[in-house]
Amino acid sequence: MIDDDEDVLLAAKLLLKKHAHQVIIEKNPKKIPFLLNNDTYDVILLDMNFSKDITSGKEGYFWLSQILEHDPDAVVILITAFGDVEMAVKALKEGATDFVLKPWQNEKLLATVSTAIKLKHSYKEVDKLKKAKEQLEADLNQPFKDIIGTSSSIKEVFNLIEKVAKTDANVLILGENGTGKELVARAIHQRSLRKDQSFIGVDMGAITQTLFESELFGHKKGSFTDAKDDRAGRFELANNGTLFLDEIGNLSMPLQSKLLTVLQNREVTRIGSNTSIPIDIRLVCATNMNVHDMVNDGTFRQDLLYRINTVEIKLPPLRDRLEDIPLLASHFLTSYTKKYRKDIMKISPDAITSLQKYQWPGNIRELQHAIERAVIMSDNQTLEVNDFLFLKGGQSSNDDVITDNLNLDDVERNVIKRAINIHDGNISKAAKELGLTRASLYRRLEKHGL
Missing domain, CATH: 3.40.50.300 (P-loop containing nucleotide triphosphate hydrolases)
Known part of the structure; x- marks a missing residue:
C-alpha cells in the first residue's frame, strides 16, 4: 500500500495484517520501482494524490502506468477521496482493478481486497495454463523431443x-x-x-x-x-x-x-x-x-x-550420425547439470571434436554415460577433452574394438572387454549391452580368460 498519509497506512496495516500473509506499506511513491523489482504482490493499493499534487490525480495516473508497465497483470486498487470518483473511473479505464473511497468502511475495504486477490489468483492460473499451452505447442512442433538429431x-x-x-x-x-x-x-x-x-x-x-x-x-x-x-x-x-x-x-x-x-x-x-x-x-x-x-x-x-x-x-548407430553428437551432448549436459546441481555451462569445441572422432561402440547410451560421468567429476564450468577419460591423449579409445585384426575371437574378446569397462564391471548390464544372457557372457569371459 502506497499513501503519503502515515496514519492511513498504519490503520490499513492493522486491519489487513489479520487477513494477509504480509502487508507492505510505503509513504514515498518513488520507491515503487524498487519494491516491484524486489518482490511480487497479489494486490497493490495506490493513493491517487500525494503531497506534491493534492487534487489532480496526475501522480496516481503516473504511478499506475509505471506499475502496469512493469507488470501488466498487476492488480491495483486506487485509494481516492469522494471528490475524486470521476478520476478513479478514468483510472479504471487505464488499467486499475477497483477503487476504495476515503474514509473507507472496513468491511468494504476487506471485500474489495478479497475480490482483488481472487482476481490475481485467476491471472496466475491463466498464466500457468498459457505457459502449459505454449510448452505443449512447442512439444508438438518438435514431435520427437526425446529422439534428438538432425542428420x-x-x-x-x-x-x-x-x-x-x-x-x-x-x-x-x-x-x-x-x-x-x-x-x-x-x-x-x-x-x-x-x-x-x-x-x-x-x-x-x-x-x-x-x-x-x-x-x-x-x-x-x-x-x-x-x-x-x-x-x-x-x-x-x-x-x-x-x-x-x-x-x-x-x-x-x-x-x-x-x-x-x-x-x-x-x-x-x-x-x-x-x-x-x-x-x-x-x-x-x-x-x-x-x-x-x-x-x-x-x-x-x-x-x-x-x-x-x-x-x-x-x-x-551413432558412428553413422556423428553430426548429431553436439545436439545429443548438449541435451545430456543440460539434464545432468540440473540433476547434480552443477554450474557447467558448455562443452568445449575441442571436446566436441574429439567426441565426434570417437566411434561409440555403445552408441547413444555410451555417450550419455560419458557426459554424466564428466559432469559428476568436473569442477569447471566447461567440459574439456580431459574430462572424458577415454579421449585423453587424442586416442580414439575404440581402438581396442575397431582394429585391423579381423580374427573373430580377438574381436569378440575386445568387444566384451569394452562392454565390461563401459558398465564398470556390472555383468548384468554388460550382458544386456551385448545382447547376451548372463550365463552366455560368463562362458565367454571364461573362454577369453577375462
Whole structure:
C-alpha cells in the first residue's frame, strides 16, 4: 500500500495484517520501482494524490502506468477521496482493478481486497495454463523431443515413425544396443490412436524360460508353487494399448512358438485356467540381432518374423550420425547439470571434436554415460577433452574394438572387454549391452580368460 498519509497506512496495516500473509506499506511513491523489482504482490493499493499534487490525480495516473508497465497483470486498487470518483473511473479505464473511497468502511475495504486477490489468483492460473499451452505447442512442433538429431539418417527414422504410427501395423525396430529402440517404440505409441491406453514394455532377454508364460500370459492362484494370487500377464495389461517386446531375438524356439500362437489367435490363457481372454494390442518389437540371418540359420521362426515386422525401422548407430553428437551432448549436459546441481555451462569445441572422432561402440547410451560421468567429476564450468577419460591423449579409445585384426575371437574378446569397462564391471548390464544372457557372457569371459 502506497499513501503519503502515515496514519492511513498504519490503520490499513492493522486491519489487513489479520487477513494477509504480509502487508507492505510505503509513504514515498518513488520507491515503487524498487519494491516491484524486489518482490511480487497479489494486490497493490495506490493513493491517487500525494503531497506534491493534492487534487489532480496526475501522480496516481503516473504511478499506475509505471506499475502496469512493469507488470501488466498487476492488480491495483486506487485509494481516492469522494471528490475524486470521476478520476478513479478514468483510472479504471487505464488499467486499475477497483477503487476504495476515503474514509473507507472496513468491511468494504476487506471485500474489495478479497475480490482483488481472487482476481490475481485467476491471472496466475491463466498464466500457468498459457505457459502449459505454449510448452505443449512447442512439444508438438518438435514431435520427437526425446529422439534428438538432425542428420539425414535420423530424419528418415522420424519419417517412418510418422507414417506407421497412426496405423495398427506391427513394427520391428532393428538396431545396435544403445541406439534408442525403446524411445522409438514409445514415440510410435504416443502418436498412435492408442496413445491414451497403456504402453507395456517387456525385456524378453531378462525373462527366464520357466517364467515366460506367467509374465506374458498371466496365471491363476495356485497354478504353481509361487502363484499366491491371480495375476494378469503383460498381454492383458497392454490390452487396447501397445505391447513392446524388447530383445525378441533372445527367445528360444519353443518360446517363439508360444508367442506366435498368441499373436495368431489374438487371445491368451492364464496358466491354470481353461478360459481364453481376447486381446487387442498394437505390437512393437525390437532386437539388436540380425533376425533375417537367424531365420536362415534356423534359430528364428520365419512365420513369427512375418507376424512382427509388417514395417521395419532400422536405427543408425551413432558412428553413422556423428553430426548429431553436439545436439545429443548438449541435451545430456543440460539434464545432468540440473540433476547434480552443477554450474557447467558448455562443452568445449575441442571436446566436441574429439567426441565426434570417437566411434561409440555403445552408441547413444555410451555417450550419455560419458557426459554424466564428466559432469559428476568436473569442477569447471566447461567440459574439456580431459574430462572424458577415454579421449585423453587424442586416442580414439575404440581402438581396442575397431582394429585391423579381423580374427573373430580377438574381436569378440575386445568387444566384451569394452562392454565390461563401459558398465564398470556390472555383468548384468554388460550382458544386456551385448545382447547376451548372463550365463552366455560368463562362458565367454571364461573362454577369453577375462
